[in-house]
Structures are given as structure tokens and as C-alpha cells.
Amino acid sequence: MTLASILSTGDLEQAARRRLPPSVYGYVSGGSETECALRGNRQAFDAWRFVPRFLVDVSRRSQARSLFGTQYAAPFGIAPMGVAGICGFDGDLAMARAAAEARVPFVLSGASTTPMERVLEQAPGSWFQAYVPSNRELIGALLQRAERAGVTVLVVTVDVPIASTREVELRNGFSLPLRLTPRLVAGGLVRPRWLARTFLRTLLRQGIPRFENFSAVRGNRIITAATGDHRAGRAALSWDDLAWVRERWRGRLVIKGLLHPEDAGRAQAIGADGLIVSNHGGRQLDSALAPLDALPAIAAAAPRLAIMVDSGFRRGTDILKALALGADFVFIGRPFMYGLAVGGQAGVAHVLALLKREIDVDLALLGCADIEDLDRRYLVRPGPPSAFRTHSGDCSCSCSTPAI
Numbered sequence: 001m002t003l004a005s006i007l008s009t010g011d012l013e014q015a016a017r018r019r020l021p022p023s024v025y026g027y028v029s030g031g032s033e034t035e036c037a038l039r040g041n042r043q044a045f046d047a048w049r050f051v052p053r054f055l056v057d058v059s060r061r062s063q064a065r066s067l068f069g070t071q072y073a074a075p076f077g078i079a080p081m082g083v084a085g086i087c088g089f090d091g092d093l094a095m096a097r098a099a100a101e102a103r104v105p106f107v108l109s110g111a112s113t114t115p116m117e118r119v120l121e122q123a124p125g126s127w128f129q130a131y132v133p134s135n136r137e138l139i140g141a142l143l144q145r146a147e148r149a150g151v152t153v154l155v156v157t158v159d160v161p162i163a164s165t166r167e168v169e170l171r172n173g174f175s176l177p178l179r180l181t182p183r184l185v186a187g188g189l190v191r192p193r194w195l196a197r198t199f200l201r202t203l204l205r206q207g208i209p210r211f212e213n214f215s216a217v218r219g220n221r222i223i224t225a226a227t228g229d230h231r232a233g234r235a236a237l238s239w240d241d242l243a244w245v246r247e248r249w250r251g252r253l254v255i256k257g258l259l260h261p262e263d264a265g266r267a268q269a270i271g272a273d274g275l276i277v278s279n280h281g282g283r284q285l286d287s288a289l290a291p292l293d294a295l296p297a298i299a300a301a302a303p304r305l306a307i308m309v310d311s312g313f314r315r316g317t318d319i320l321k322a323l324a325l326g327a328d329f330v331f332i333g334r335p336f337m338y339g340l341a342v343g344g345q346a347g348v349a350h351v352l353a354l355l356k357r358e359i360d361v362d363l364a365l366l367g368c369a370d371i372e373d374l375d376r377r378y379l380v381r382p383g384p385p386s387a388f389r390t391h392s393g394d395c396s397c398s399c400s401t402p403a404i
């Protein structure tokens with residue numbers, strides 16, 4: 001399948017499934033436990049519908065958005081994803097470069113296998129996501145390392161106090177840090193292209209990929225949070241620790257993984273610059289609320305923060321719905337891993353282009369030439385008993401505002 005024949009992120013997922021060993025595809029695509037949160041993320045979008053406006057001039061359209069003093073070409077970016085290198089050779093760099101070329105943000109994962117120094121050197125605007133241990137000496141050293149590497153936006157992920165139960169991974173014998181299990185080797189044999197172009201190439205260059213950004217020291221494997229090593233110590237991380245990070249970190253600070261408006265209020269109170277409303281793509285607490293449904297209340301609770309959101313975004317319309325509900329920016333995860341699997345950096349660039357094009361067409365059809373003008377008036381949440389009520393003001397669900 002050529003990239004040109006991939007018309008949507010849905011097509012891409014199918015193509016990636018054919019390219020990746022089943023255990024790797026299972027790891028990337030899966031959610032936790034019953035995968036209710038994973039499914040719920042998609043269902044949340046369907047509940048909202050657009051009410052387009054016509055006969056407005058949409059001959060020139062803008063989807064540019066500025067965030068933290070940078071003008072981005074689109075209102076979305078690439079979410080942090082650990083071990084991207086298992087989907088494509090030099091996966092972190094491929095994503096970072098594609099994002100820089102498209103002028104959108106890329107967030108390097110704290111669980112990545114490429115040292116942050118290397119990524120920041122090649123794609124200087126990259127953000128960095130940290131898995132912060134609760135040991136302050138370690139936090140301090142990690143902050144220092146990130147500052148030296150030139151990180152300007154630090155994202156602290158808080159929704160992984162411990163590893164979740166992902167039965168897909170257990171069944172497939174998939175574990176991190178990566179081990180050469182018989183299952184992985186067998187999967188590689190049925191996916192020879194992946195074996196040659198991604199796995200063996202990586203193996204020859206750097207051996208078995210290892211976590212490079214968990215701690216202050218490059219290649220230090222003391223803190224192997226993904227495997228549940230108790231020394232990772234994230235289970236005890238608290239708001240006090242985050243406030244401590246805020247005092248020491250001079251760049252922008254973003255908290256990722258919040259769903260409760262009171263937590264959003266606390267993020268604002270400790271002086272964070274932004275937050276990412278997220279349920280980790282349905283990979284942590286199963287049955288967690290869909291971030292889209294959490295947005296209105298969170299935006300109201302933290303009016304001074306940049307409100308970002310992720311989990312389940314696959315289409316331009318998904319992105320526009322979140323912006324209309326109060327988000328300033330959207331992040332997208334898995335589709336970029338699939339892009340990597342299918343076409344390396346060009347595959348990632350293809351996803352970015354697809355989504356940008358969808359947003360552009362959707363803005364025209366919606367009758368909104370500039371995303372800065374998007375708001376709740378373009379959305380309804382049809383639902384029983386009375387269909388089609390418009391939303392305005394502060395309501396956050398189907399409510400009693402006047403019916404059209």
C-alpha cells in the first residue's frame with residue numbers, strides 16, 4: 001500500500017497492522033482491561049454535531065494557532081509516545097523532524113529510546129515529557145539535564161502512578177524494556193520488512209533499545225518505571241512535588257493526564273502554564289471519562305491555563321469539536337506510530353498533511369474561516385428527550401438553552 005492510497009488515519013491503522021508484529025501492534029493499539037475508556041474516547045465525538053453556517057466568506061482559511069509564544073501551522077501536535085523506535089527506525093527523530101517541517105509541536109517521550117539531547121539538537125523546538133520520580137534529588141537532576149538540552153516546554157505526566165493492567169500485552173508476552181522473547185521473534189519472522197528495516201537495523205546500531213530519558217544520566221537504567229520498578233517511585237508523587245518542580249523549572253510547565261476540574265484548578269494554583277486533559281488514550285484507568293467530555297468544566301476551572309487535550313482524536317472534525325468546547329490545542333498519539341510503521345518520516349508527514357487538509361475542508365464547510373472564531377455556537381449535542389438544543393454560556397452537557 002502506497003502512502004498516496006492512504007486516505008485517512010483509519011486506512012493507516014489497517015496498513016500498520018499488516019506491517020507490525022502482532023505483539024507490537026497490540027501494544028500500540030490496545031487499551032487497559034475492558035478497553036471501555038478506549039472505546040469511550042471515540043464515542044464521545046459522535047455525541048456532538050456541528051451546525052454549519054453558510055454564505056460567509058471562507059475563500060481564505062486559517063488554522064494557525066499560537067501557543068507558548070510560538071506560532072504553529074495547525075492546532076494539533078504529536079503526543080509523547082514511548083519506544084517509538086519499535087514502529088520505525090529512529091522513530092523519535094522521524095517524528096520530531098516531520099513535526100518541525102510541518103511547524104507543529106512534537107513531544108518527546110520520557111520513555112523514549114533516543115536521548116533528549118539528540119532530538120533537541122536535530123529538532124530544537126521539541127517539547128519533552130518527563131516521567132517524574134518522587135525522589136527530589138532525581139527530579140532536580142532530570143530538570144537540569146532537560147534545561148541543558150534546550151527543552152523549553154516540559155510536560156509532566158501524572159496519570160501513570162503505576163503501570164496499568166494491559167491484558168493485550170500480557171497475552172502477547174510483550175514487555176518493556178524490550179526483550180527478545182520467542183513471541184517477538186516469531187512476530188518478526190512473519191513481518192520480514194519490519195524485522196529488516198526497523199528491528200535489525202536498530203539492533204545493529206544500538207543493540208536492544210533502552211530507555212534514555214527516564215533519569216538524569218543518559219542510559220541510566222536505575223529508573224525503569226515501565227516495568228514497575230519500585231525505585232521509580234512515581235506512586236508517591238504529589239502536588240507538593242509538582243509545586244517544587246514549578247519553582248525550579250524556568251521554562252513552560254504542562255501537566256498531562258488530568259480529568260477533574262479541581263485538579264485543573266490546582267494546576268493553575270501551583271503556577272503551571274498549561275495542562276493536557278487526557279486518559280492516556282484509554283491505556284491507564286479503564287472506564288475513565290473521555291477527555292472531550294471533561295473539557296468544558298476544566299476550561300472553566302482553569303481559565304488562565306493553556307488547555308490541551310488528547311485521546312481518540314482521528315479526524316479534523318474531532319479536533320474542531322474540541323476547540324469549540326474550549327480547548328486551545330489537541331494532541332494525537334497512535335496515528336503517528338502507524339505512520340512511522342508504514343512510511344517512516346514520510347509516513348508521519350502524511351498523517352500531518354491528512355489532518356491539516358481535513359481541518360481546512362471542515363472549516364470551509366462549517367462556515368468558519370478562522371479557527372480563532374470557533375466556539376460552542378457551532379455545536380449541538382442532540383439527544384433524548386428533546387433533539388437539537390444549542391449550547392451557549394457555561395452549560396456542559398445537553399441543557400436547557402433554547403432549542404433551534
Ligand SMILES: Cc1cc2nc3c(=O)[nH]c(=O)nc-3n(C[C@H](O)[C@H](O)[C@H](O)COP(=O)(O)O)c2cc1C
Binds near residue numbers: 110278
Ligand atoms: C504506544 C504508546 C506509548 C505511549 N507512551 C507515552 C509516554 O511515554 N508518555 C506519556 O505521557 N504518554 C504516553 N502515551 C499516551 C499518549 O501521549 C497520548 O496520551 C495518547 O496516545 C492519546 O491517545 P490517542 O493515541 O488515541 O491519540 C503513549 C501512548 C501510546 C499509544
Ligand SMILES: O=C(O)C(=O)c1ccccc1
Binds near residue numbers: 083111226283
Ligand atoms: O505505553 C504507555 O502508554 C506509556 O505511557 C509508556 C510508559 C513507559 C514506557 C513506555 C510507554
